[in-house]
Amino acid sequence: MTRSDDWPRASLNARGITKNFTGVRALAGVDLDLPTGKVTALMGENGAGKSTLLKILSGDYQPDEGTIEIGGKAVTFATPFDSRAAGLRVIAQEPEIVPFVSVAENIYVGALPGSRGIVSQRQLQDRARADLERFGFERFLDPATRGIDLSPAQRQMVEIVRALIGDPQVICFDEPTSSLSDSETGVLFDLIVRLRDEGRAVGYVSHRMREIFQIADTVTILRDGRLIGSREIRDTSVGEVVRMMVGRDLSTMFERNRHELGEVALELEAVSTDDVTDISLTVRRGEVVALAGLVGAGRTELALAIAGDRPVTAGTIKVHGVAQRFRSPADSIAAGIGLAPEERKADALIMVRSVRDNIALAVLGGLSRFGVVDRRKERQLAEKYIAQLRIRTPSMAQLMQNLSGGNQQKVVLARWLAKATDVLILDEPTRGVDVGAKAEIYAIVDELAANGVAVLVISSELPEVLGLADRIIVMQEGRVTGELTHAEATEERILTLAIADHFSAEGVQP
Template sequence: MAGSSPAPKRLESVVEAVGVSKDFGVVRALDRVSLAIRAGEVLALVGENGAGKSTLIRIFEGVFRPDSGAIVALGAQRVFRSPADAHAVGIRVIHQEPDIIPDLSIAENLFLGDLRRTRRIFFDRGDAARRTRQILAEFGLEKELEPWTRAGDLGPAQRQLMEIMRALRGGLRVLALDEPTSSLTEDEAQRLFRVVRRLKADGVAIVYISHRMREVRELADRVAVLRDGRLIVDRPIAEIADNEIVQAMVGRPISDLFDRSERRPGPPVLCVRGLTTKRVKDVSLDVRAGEVVGLAGLIGAGRSELAEAIFGHDRSLAGSVAVGGRAIRLRSPADAIAAGIGFAPEDRKSQALLLLRSVANNISLAVPDLISRFNFVRFGAERSIAASLVDRLRIRTPSLDQAVSKLSGGNQQKVVLGRWLARRPKALILDEPTRGIDVGAKAEIYRLIAQLAAEGVALLVISSELPELIGLADRIVVMAGGRIVGELPRGEAKEERILQLAMAEALGEVGEARIN
């Protein structure tokens, strides 16, 4: 084994999968995958959802054991019976939702199980604080955080860094990050990248799972593409173009993702005037028939809050919302729905889907009038409505009775969209419609948005992925601090301009940015 690799010594393999296969029932999650993870290198692991990325990571982490093949770590074949075995050789995984104990402080979370004691009884607060400050300083967080801050009060980015700090404690050799930037702002992501680069310089092997091509390009030295459980590509990033990577993921060439044809929007459909809630300040906005308006801004800018206010989920303190020229009394989402608005919220699992219920039930949830007579469900009508939407949206499900929890993220999102399409809405608000879904499903959702616009639906789309927003929208409205701080027509919507506007609030240049 030793010395068989021609790679220079600095890039020796820390942990390696050799012909690893894993089956779940009849599904082959991994099919003879051989992949080396090398010290001092960032390996981007990409693939559509269900391609086997998570399974592979969980095998490295000791959660699953391969059905065949082997794991070689530090030059010897090993069997990881539990994550503790993987931790022992220095393999750590930072999951999308870091597991911290919210009611304990940062210091306690960091040194859990390793708190030094004074006189064998009380733990040494001074010592823990000192060590925590030291670590915070290494991460450039000493001004931002105190050792005794409650971990539950941290933002997602800070929690993630805390997880990395904790991982560093035990002689870290391999750090795997699973979609680490999905809930981070641009700034936070950049800070994370700095940490990753420093760890790499220290000789840590990094495995970086992401859906975002730009990050992969920015950070990775090597890219591995999984598709249907097989390793399709394993090459240095410099030798492969973006479209080749995407093609390897999808298995077919992707033509232009976005419909660039010129749209001619009709009259205003959704008119918001002076809408104010606790988190949204005096927002006025028009979305016209057949128009796609993108809503950009940093996390916490108030975009989702604006969507929820328009939809009547959040109590509005002032202002009005009108659909098709008619003002609506917004007491609850039911009023917005009755007026012809549909809303696919940010977190589909906790806000949009009844996970235990069937595809048909989830699609028909907002159209009780169409599927019932005298309160009795007309099962035939329900099934035909659901079936036509499953067909139209190409929702991949074994049957209409399948529980939505069993579907992939992309198909779940399509079920949510199907619920609103069943109502034939005049206006549709989509909050992060492609978060956490694979490239193929993304392309389908882009196509659907263009198609709905062509049918005359007014669309308001929120997204943190700027290239996506720029590709989709006819014009982009930028929010910061609960207000609209700028608007850019399609031709002028460039990432730098949007970010400039989005961050202007923080820099105290709102007025200037508007003039720009």
């Protein structure tokens, strides 16, 4: 990272890239330029072809047509190894982490220091600690932690460190912040600015408009596998970028309808678990309550406890006024609670089954008569949500594993939205979802609330929290630090409660 300024740097130029999968044209003659010393954002709706393009650059996929030049020289990548040898690194949307080995081992997978001799854990961890410090991640990651114990944010950081130790010329990030909190995003952005200022070419995929305008120099837009165009960030606007992405005007602001609130559906009285302490809250029928806070504040742990997936060590959970003792998720589902988890791929997806089966999974009981699944109803349900959430798939029979990341998210979310529960907990419901579909998800949440569902939303995106919630409960380090009504809430107030006495408010860019 600290090579001299005259280190030769290379830009990347791809021309006419085309890639077909069975029944899907993922890319059709796309050009991409990643110049040195610039951050180039790549944007487009879920399924537009962004990850496919990056997987061609990383050597994971071979293009059907097209050429790639690095520093003016034509290159072809038969394998990921060739791409790395040419000085290119792509940080994937789904980091691959080996579960039962340490962070240090995960970082140096395939590049173990002194690999001819035997490497001691101590050496490896010292070296990992030094690399983590070099990139600013030391306060988030311990080199000794096992892969399986890492949060999504930590996994992402391991992937980034792993990519940067190879000193690449061209670096592409595929939605690196979708699991990062604001402070972690701040660290990543400092790092990206450094990489750019060192003259490297940076490619950056994200659905978060604000980030693009904060970090990118240029934005390149794909729609349906085609290049729509590029704009200098200083010459464009959010409105123009959204228009180029979705091909129509779209209001980016979402305003919910407020509903009449009914009785208290979910009540927590001084609930504690191994990770959260003394949590009291209520959610009424027709109400949307948001849990805000930094990643690691204990929001997901709390959600899992409410859903019967973590033991409650003290306090009481009441549903419709009745105290409950959940021994498993099945108990909480029986009591009318549904949880759409944060880790959708690992926890919930059945990747080798169809989109239709995955949506129908939620309501299997309701769709079968005398134990026979009603195929027609199953099809209607899948059709409805594919249309409503704009799930991009050639058919409802497509396997989940062939969908783009954001479209997989939408399918799992559809499953929970379709399930008739009294209390619905949504953990980061729009993570990785494009701007058009976000608005649809908000509209569905609004409709559920109008129908008397009590909704608890966990979200790290402040505009989402502000747009969606009637009430906002802020957590920090396993405790509630404050509660704001919709009218009182501002981004600053939420952040102040989320980081009080922990980090200084400066340096955390919302």
